[in-house]
Amino acid sequence: MDKLVLTPIGRDQQLRPAQAVTAQFNPTTYSVSKSVDWQSTGEHGRPNAPRLQFLQGGSRVLSLELFFDVTETVPLGGRFVAADVRDLTGPLVAMTRCDDRHGQALHPPFVHVAWGGAAPPDSDLPFIGAISSLSQNFTMFAPNGQPLRATVTLSLTESSDPKQAKLLDSGAYKLARIDDRSKTLAQVAGQHFGRSADWRTIADANGTDNPLKLNVGSWLKLPPGTGGKF
Secondary structure (H helix, E strand, O other): OOOOEEEEEOOOOOEOHHHOEEOOEOOOOEEEEEEEEEEEEEEEEEOOEEEEEEEEEEEEEEEEEEEEEOOOEEEEOOEEEEOOOHHHHHHHHHOOOOEHHHOEOOOOOEEEEEOOOOOOOOOOOOEEEEEEEEEEEEEEEOOOOOEEEEEEEEEEEEOOOHHHHHHHOOOOOEEEEOOOOOOOHHHHHHHHOOOHHHHHHHHHHHOOOOOOOOOOOOEEEEOOOOOOOO
16 A cells, blocks of 8 residues: 655755655545635726736645554563654654755745655645644653654645656656565566666666665665555
């Protein structure tokens, strides 16, 4: 199953997959709204209805909720303790802040939102915008007070920067997480391109020259035509 992924965009207009957030559970709904600005001309074409003059189209706003749950215990230092759900929600909060990790020191990063494969032209997703509101609702806690469940509600306001348009192509990069310590780029290429010799295509997209060194927990950008799954 494809997961919804939110990826910050750096000043170089490239995705930052190392800071991407993958939905633990896909949203059950999302909404997209758009405003269109009109102005009354002061002339009445009909009784009680003035003539209107178009001004401009407003940005779309994408709104969704994401649920995170870490109620399963995890090993730590030879004993089992409850995890902290803020470890999962924190990277989303980071996308609302000015932070050099995203290559955006002057303002919070724009965010690329993708879910699933190629979509019809001018579809709601993929979507590029800035997080304009975010709230976290914590609903379960460990005995030590650490939150274990959270619902994150966020809205993103659309960006129309032409430099970011290429990221909205139906063939835009997908992201895949490396969960196997023995995985190599050649194996990834063989799985997604059908030819292990095409590992260089993935290497170039991720700025790496070593096809044998993939860090567990890291993310790879998979160029157009790949599946995004392991």
